[in-house]
Amino acid sequence: MTAGSHLLVPIKPLRLAKSRLLGAADAGRGRPDAHAALVAAVALDTVRAARLAPGVAEVVVVTSDPALTDAFAAEGVEVLADAPAAGLNAALRHGAELLERRPGVSRIGALQADLPALRPDELGAALRAAGDERAFCADRAGTGTTLLLAAPGTPLDPRFGPGSAAAHAASGGKALDGPWDSLRCDVDTAADLAAATALGVGVNTAHRLREQD
Numbered sequence: 529m530t531a532g533s534h535l536l537v538p539i540k541p542l543r544l545a546k547s548r549l550l551g552a553a554d555a556g557r558g559r560p561d562a563h564a565a566l567v568a569a570v571a572l573d574t575v576r577a578a579r580l581a582p583g584v585a586e587v588v589v590v591t592s593d594p595a596l597t598d599a600f601a602a603e604g605v606e607v608l609a610d611a612p613a614a615g616l617n618a619a620l621r622h623g624a625e626l627l628e629r630r631p632g633v634s635r636i637g638a639l640q641a642d643l644p645a646l647r648p649d650e651l652g653a654a655l656r657a658a659g660d661e662r663a664f665c666a667d668r669a670g671t672g673t674t675l676l677l678a679a680p681g682t683p684l685d686p687r688f689g690p691g692s693a694a695a696h697a698a699s700g701g702k703a704l705d706g707p708w709d710s711l712r713c714d715v716d717t718a719a720d721l722a723a724a725t726a727l728g729v730g731v732n733t734a735h736r737l738r739e740q741d
């Protein structure tokens with residue numbers, strides 16, 4: 529087993545992110561600031577939990593959003609700017625290429641930013657289960673990917689997007705299929721948010737959801 533993993537967490541500019549969640553933060557009243565605040569809260573909870581997971585050496589956010597950059601910097605989280613409008617996989621490749629050059633970086637992974645119920649122990653268990661192989665964890669639906677891990681010393685080769693679980697399997701990824709509901713529960717829709725709430729969301733997300741009442 530190698531040293532801890534460096535996990536990249538990509539996040540679109542807040543005004544563009546999570547379009548399918550629009551309205552969930554403000555009971556459909558259409559306030560973009562409430563939507564942005566919910567997306568940021570979900571990302572903060574995800575990153576906080578990931579940083580506490582056994583086997584995680586460092587979490588690095590990839591975003592060009594100025595408000596998110598400030599919020600993560602205040603938490604002591606490194607933020608890499610992605611190439612504007614290059615898309616998710618390009619942002620991850622860019623981040624991975626920067627990390628690969630650093631001494632002490634062995635295994636690189638990508639973690640989705642929309643896991644507000646994430647539990648550090650469940651992420652740690654998934655990292656252990658991956659061993660030293662390329663591996664991925666599918667989302668609740670089984671079609672998307674919430675976590676992708678490169679084999680140590682190899683490129684990340686991210687294939688996120690529709691059907692990414694199958695694409696990560698086809699590119700040699702081992703499917704991680706443990707009982708890690710919190711790692712699988714990404715929130716793209718209001719129904720996903722309800723599922724995450726049932727599992728128990730982090731403090732920032734819980735606060736935002738209370739604000740809407």
Ligand SMILES: Nc1nc2c(ncn2[C@@H]2O[C@H](COP(=O)(O)OP(=O)(O)OP(=O)(O)O)[C@@H](O)[C@H]2O)c(=O)[nH]1
Nearest residue numbers: 538539540545546547548590591610615616619641
């Ligand atoms: N840094 C960066 N992150 C991205 C980019 N595109 C997508 N992401 C992030 O990657 C994850 C999955 O992205 P998508 O499925 O495209 O979009 P989404 O924001 O989850 O939701 P929808 O707008 O509802 O499709 C989210 O955390 C996004 O914020 C990008 O160009 N740069």
Ligand SMILES: C=C(OP(=O)(O)O)C(=O)O
Nearest residue numbers: 672673688689690692716
């Ligand atoms: C891009 C992906 O995530 P989302 O569920 O946010 O579309 C994916 O799972 O590959």
